[in-house]
Amino acid sequence: MEKRTDKNSYTIIFAIAMVVVVGVILAGLFGWTKPMITVNEEIEKQQNILYAMGINNNDDTSANFVSTDEAPELFKKYIKKQLVVSSDGKFTENNQAYLIDVKKEQAKAKAGEARQLPLFVGEDEKGKKYYIAPIRGKGLWDAIWAYVAMDENMVVQGAYFDHKGETPGLGANIKQRFFMDDFIGEHLMSNGNFKGINVAKGNADPKNNDKTDNEVDAIAGATITGDGVSAMIRSDLKLYVPYFKTLKQ
Amino acid sequence: MGLLSKKDAALIKDPLADNNPITIQVLGICSALAITAELEASIVMSISVLFVLGVGNVVISLMRNIIPSKIRIIVQLIVVATLVIIVDLVLKAFAYELSKTLSVFVGLIITNCIIMGRFEAFALGNGPWRSFLDGIGNALGYAVILIIVGFFRELLGSGTLLGIPVLGDPIEKTGLYAFGYENNGFMLLSPMALIVVGIIIWVQRTRNKDLVED
Numbered sequence: 001m002e003k004r005t006d007k008n009s010y011t012i013i014f015a016i017a018m019v020v021v022v023g024v025i026l027a028g029l030f031g032w033t034k035p036m037i038t039v040n041e042e043i044e045k046q047q048n049i050l051y052a053m054g055i056n057n058n059d060d061t062s063a064n065f066v067s068t069d070e071a072p073e074l075f076k077k078y079i080k081k082q083l084v085v086s087s088d089g090k091f092t093e094n095n096q097a098y099l100i101d102v103k104k105e106q107a108k109a110k111a112g113e114a115r116q117l118p119l120f121v122g123e124d125e126k127g128k129k130y131y132i133a134p135i136r137g138k139g140l141w142d143a144i145w146a147y148v149a150m151d152e153n154m155v156v157q158g159a160y161f162d163h164k165g166e167t168p169g170l171g172a173n174i175k176q177r178f179f180m181d182d183f184i185g186e187h188l189m190s191n192g193n194f195k196g197i198n199v200a201k202g203n204a205d206p207k208n209n210d211k212t213d214n215e216v217d218a219i220a221g222a223t224i225t226g227d228g229v230s231a232m233i234r235s236d237l238k239l240y241v242p243y244f245k246t247l248k249q
Numbered sequence: 250m251g252l253l254s255k256k257d258a259a260l261i262k263d264p265l266a267d268n269n270p271i272t273i274q275v276l277g278i279c280s281a282l283a284i285t286a287e288l289e290a291s292i293v294m295s296i297s298v299l300f301v302l303g304v305g306n307v308v309i310s311l312m313r314n315i316i317p318s319k320i321r322i323i324v325q326l327i328v329v330a331t332l333v334i335i336v337d338l339v340l341k342a343f344a345y346e347l348s349k350t351l352s353v354f355v356g357l358i359i360t361n362c363i364i365m366g367r368f369e370a371f372a373l374g375n376g377p378w379r380s381f382l383d384g385i386g387n388a389l390g391y392a393v394i395l396i397i398v399g400f401f402r403e404l405l406g407s408g409t410l411l412g413i414p415v416l417g418d419p420i421e422k423t424g425l426y427a428f429g430y431e432n433n434g435f436m437l438l439s440p441m442a443l444i445v446v447g448i449i450i451w452v453q454r455t456r457n458k459d460l461v462e463d
């Protein structure tokens with residue numbers, strides 16, 4: 001005799017019931033955790049921006065953010081202005097600029113619309129100014145992004161890289177100190193033109209002593225992720241050049 | 250083990266050696282190649298699989314009499330995916346830092362063939378308690394191999410363990426590097442994981458001839 005669970009009708013009813021049950025569980029859980037996750041993500045952005053300008057709890061080797069409790073307060077203290085820059089260098093102040101979704105803005109630019117470029121102007125205790133820009137690109141598996149702090153000459157003062165799903169131990173290492181710290185002091189400009197920073201294999205300068213060669217040393221086994229980092233620096237930071245030119249005038 | 254009967258204890262012990270999911274059943278190879286360039290990643294992945302396989306096996310075992318056989322694979326997939334998403338959401342809300350570390354593993358857990366393999370081969374035909382033990386046993390067997398491979402790949406590839414330099418500084422030429430030793434960059438690439446797993450299989454089958462197929 002055919003088993004009850006082998007019948008087509010049973011199979012269909014079971015499938016429908018399972019989808020409904022799983023759907024309700026996941027939707028409920030998502031709705032419940034959503035507000036908490038949003039807050040966590042906002043704090044993380046603040047931590048990232050502060051990290052890039054050197055406000056962090058780094059020890060000798062590992063990268064550590066300021067604590068989540070302190071982040072909103074420190075963000076208010078150190079980030080003096082939040083700007084939305086347009087591609088011709090004009091800007092408006094907007095104290096919610098850190099919530100601008102770079103991914104959506106990139107999609108807008110692709111569709112031919114004007115892209116909003118958030119820029120954060122920070123100032124440390126010594127009065128030194130940092131211009132911090134968020135950038136975004138593609139790694140090997142998924143999105144990669146970064147917050148790059150520059151001075152008014154577009155010399156990198158600090159950077160925080162992150163990724164959604166790069167290979168642990170290889171591409172995922174872009175968020176390790178040994179990679180991020182190499183960017184500090186690197187020039188984005190070369191002879192007055194924007195050149196970016198290339199993540200170079202077979203670099204003759206593994207200790208990264210030469211800061212004006214527009215190159216940092218790549219991570220072994222993470223070629224595509226490294227190329228993604230070079231590409232997003234080239235395409236996204238370039239858009240800020242007109243703004244930096246206005247600073248000189 | 251006084252707590253477990255001999256048969257139950259075997260569920261935990263067998264996968265650690267003579268019925269190891271990676272070296273004998275040849276399951277879960279993909280993640281063993283992908284994430285073993287560092288010891289830490291191996292350990293995180295092992296713990297994640299331990300949780301998902303333990304709980305998943307129990308869930309599937311409880312449902313084993315009502316799952317229609319025609320769509321059982323899809324049902325198994327939904328159970329794994331749901332479990333992983335639930336864990337991911339809860340971590341994102343309450344332990345955001347930890348969730349960042351784990352997020353890259355989420356996709357790899359869902360597609361880990363050990364999980365589907367144990368659901369299919371064991372949980373569908375056994376009670377919840379035995380399924381739980383089987384899940385834990387296989388996850389531990391998986392963990393043992395992952396950690397051995399991760400240990401050698403990180404040590405020989407980067408000269409570090411858990412991110413801490415143990416062989417000296419390759420750029421300043423201190424420690425072992427002072428004698429002309431070099432890190433083997435090839436160890437960081439996936440093919441070397443396959444070779445390390447191959448060596449483990451070789452050693453294991455040389456020691457226990459029963460495992461050699463004709």
